[in-house]
Every structure is written in structure tokens, then in C-alpha cells.
Amino acid sequence: MNPTYIRTFMAYGESGVYRTRGPARAAKYGALAVMVRSLASNLDDFPHTGVTIYNDSFPKIPAVAISTNDAEWLSGQLKNNSVVSGYIRNTSTMLPDEPSFNVVGEIRGTQFPNEIITVGGHIDSWDLAEGAQDDGAGAVQSIEVLRVLKALGLKPKHSIRAVMFMNEENGGRGAEKYLEIAKAKNEKHIFGLESDAGGFTPRGFGLDMSADKIAKVQSWKNLFHDYGVCDLEAGGSGSDVGPLKQIGAALAGLSPDSQRYFDLHHAATDTFEAVSKRELELGAVNMAALIYLVDKYGL
């Protein structure tokens, strides 16, 4: 991952293709298996894994991620020796699907109960990780938005839902189902906010909405500044609220500081202990403020 990008997600976006598409591409050229360097910002001994996309034209060869320290070592070996042999033993297996569910909490709107604001994270995690930052943080922050409104005695005009989406990591079927039900019930979705970039100190919100709506959110900039949020710019929202764009929702995603995210992402290091309570809460406070402002002044 290119360490010179300030925003680590840019490096992940650029290098991710080697993990997601590399195995299928290597199979095309006759490879028996693939080892990829973990997509991680730091040098450590933990493999970071993630989605790999095969196609049906070539064999689905085994693919493993090795830690960045191991990749450095292997790289050194490959430079110094013309032949390097390795042995891969992989005990992973894909189990059949089982039923699972999105988890939804809602405060009914006082004036427009049928107009819905969604704030969400995802409740599943990548298999070898505890998933505290990805995305326990976003799930907890979404619940916290409802708790904050309730604790302050605020009665939102629109219905506000905290949604813990299921299956973000492995197909996004929770997000698809949420959209499917919204369509079936003919729900009006005005805004969707996602937190799926970790519970680190908030720096901004990515805004996936029309230019006039972006300008409206930017007009609230001074309200956010003292709470650490400087960047209110066009950008991505998140893969779980993303599908709501099809039914006209304006979207946003919390942009926390990204320096430590890829030390932990999809690795055994993504534990509860690596979450800072103050950072997590500061993100939730800003999310609650955005939801409050959208509910009160519209978009």
C-alpha cells in the first residue's frame, strides 16, 4: 500500500485489486495457488484477508494473505534466489448460507413518520477478526445516535432508524434486502448515513448527494468545526446505505481519521481494546448532529 497517501483508503483502493482479482488472473496463467501481501499500513505479523473474486472460466485456486513482515522476508528471498519454493496448507472452506437478519431500531417521526432517515453500520465482521473497528464501531455509533436524541428529549420530525446491516463483508445482502423491503413498502427515504471506516476521531463527512444538498450541509460547517469535523465534501457514503440512492436518498459517510485503520482492518488485531472510547463517542456526536440538522432543516 502506497504509504504516501494521507488518506489510507486511497492506498487500499489502489492496491486492493491484487487481492480481489489476483487469484483469478493468476489461475488464467496456470498458477496453482496465490500468496498476496496483506493490505496493511504497518509492518506486523498478522495476515489481513478479505474478498477475493473468482470467475468461472478458470480454476478457483487457493489464495492466502501473508503478513507484511512475511511478505518483506519473501521479497528478500525472491531477490536473492532464482528459485524459491513454498508450501501452502489452507484449511478454509466456504460453508453453506444460513439465515441471518438486519437489526433495526426506530424512533417514529412526529410530523413525517413515513419519511425515513437511516443511520447504519454493519453487524458482521471479516472471519478472522473480532471486528471492533470494522464495523462494531459503526453499529454502536448508529445506536448511539438514537440514544443521544432520546437522552436530549428531542422528538425528530422524520422517522430515524439505526440499522445494523448483515452480510456487508460477504455480498451486501443485508443492504439489498433493506432496499427491497423499502421498495416493497413504498417507503420514502430522504437520507442515509453510514459509519464503516472505523471509530477513530472524526475528520469529516463524505457527501454523496446533489450539489445543492452538498451546499446546504456545507452551510453548517461552523457548527461542526469545534467538534473536530473540518471536511464536508463530495465523497463516498458506504456500501450499506449506498443502495438507497436508487430510491432517491441523499447519502453521507463518516470520515474518521484513517491513519490506524489499516493496522487493524480484517486482521486479528481488530479488537475491542484497539477502540478509543473518546474517539468513538466523538464520531457518534458528530453523526447525531448531522442527523439532527437534516431532520430539522431538511436537505
Place this chain on the structure above:
Amino acid sequence: MNPTYIRTFMAYGESGVYRTRGPARAAKYGALAVMVRSLASNLDDFPHTGVTIYNDSFPKIPAVAISTNDAEWLSGQLKNNSVVSGYIRNTSTMLPDEPSFNVVGEIRGTQFPNEIITVGGHIDSWDLAEGAQDDGAGAVQSIEVLRVLKALGLKPKHSIRAVMFMNEENGGRGAEKYLEIAKAKNEKHIFGLESDAGGFTPRGFGLDMSADKIAKVQSWKNLFHDYGVCDLEAGGSGSDVGPLKQIGAALAGLSPDSQRYFDLHHAATDTFEAVSKRELELGAVNMAALIYLVDKYGL
């Protein structure tokens, strides 16, 4: 510490008086010893200690800090029982002074070698802590500023010194000595920059200088924005470069994100492992940029 302040240093400033002045005040009223709640943002089992200021009119009674978890427990006991007795055993002792030194590295200026820009942190740490964030981070970042200039082949016009100040924690005598020598040599100090708030993601610089100089630094705001620095405002610099104000230096202090600082400050948790390399480097990059701009365009 008041958890509602976004900037944790405000809470530390407000509550610090109980540790620094409490023991002397309690002695005045006949106390035999003092236990203070650790100045920490989080609940854990580690005592956080620090400077305590006695006066000569009353006995210098023993003072200990207890962890926030223990303070919570003790608080509960005091609420439920009319009499709570405790036993304090304190093996601390104040050892005699020993010689120690500031450590200074310098790049000589090409045009104004006798005009000096200082960038510094402190090399000592509070006794029960490894001191990785307070202030190993600032010391390393200051060295890094010189390394970056050198690596980029830049030849500064003014002399730039990285100074690792000694004895910040226990009297600031390294800072005093640095000023004393500067005065004795009749040095011209145009700017002093300090990093002593941890090696966390940089958020801004506190500017302790005249309004016209602040305006000049703020005119560079767009250059810093993409590197995560949003706040260029009047504020404090640091206790080590602070004395340089007496000889006319403009001063600034790096303001990193402060959410995690008081989880670690002056406690055994302030270890190398709690420093994020990317966060540390991002602070150093912004410091180097500020030093570069001040050297190039003046203040």
C-alpha cells in the same frame, strides 16, 4: 477530568490543580497524606502522576495518585460509609540532582546563519512512564524535521536546530539553560516550534506570536489542509520553547488530536507500542512544512 471538553488539555488544565496544589492545601488543614484521582481520560488500573508543588509554610505530606478505577471504587466506599480508613506506603524519594544535557543538532543557514529557528521536544520523561508520547514523539519529530530537509536537498536560509530539551518534567532547566546560552551568545531567535502534546494525528498549530505573524501563518492554511491540519489559531506553544519569547522569538506548538493523550500521560501505558508510526510521521511532515515556510518566507 471533565469528559465533555473536546480538547482534553482543557480538562487537564482545569483539574490539574488538585494534584499540583492539593497536597500543600490539605497540609494546611492538618492532613497527614493525600490521595488524588489520576488525571486520566479513561477508566483503567494505572496511576498517572505528575508535578506536585509544596510550599514551605506547611509539612510536605506524602501524596499519591490512584488509578481512575480505584478512585471510582473509593468514591463508592466514601458515599456508603461514614468512615473509610486507608493505608499508604510510599517508597518514593527525591534523589540529588545529577548533571544532564540538552541535545542539539543544527543545519547551518546559508544566508542568515546567525538567525535561528528552533524545533524541539523534550528528552526526559515522567518517572513511571517510558515516555514514548511524552515526549519521545516530539523529540523524534524534531530530528525528523532536519532529516526531511536534508533528504529533500533543501538548504535553509536560517540555521535550524532540533533541540531535545532536558528536564522539562521537573523544572524546565534545560529550557532555561538554552535561553541563558542564547542570551550569552547574543543569538537572534526568530522562531521556536515545539511538539509536546503527543505524536497523534496533527490537527493544527497553536500560534503564540503577534497578530500580523498569525495572519501570515494563516495565509498558508490551504497548504496544510490536505495534510490534515485545519486549525492555525492563537494558542500555546510549549514549555521548552516558551522562554525564547523573552528574546523576541515567535512561537508555535503542534496540536495533535488529543483524544488518547490522557489515556497514557505520565502512566506506565505511555509506551512505544502506543505510538502510531503514521500519525507520528504525519505530525513531523506538518512540522517540517511549517519550518520550511517560516525559513523561506519569514514571519
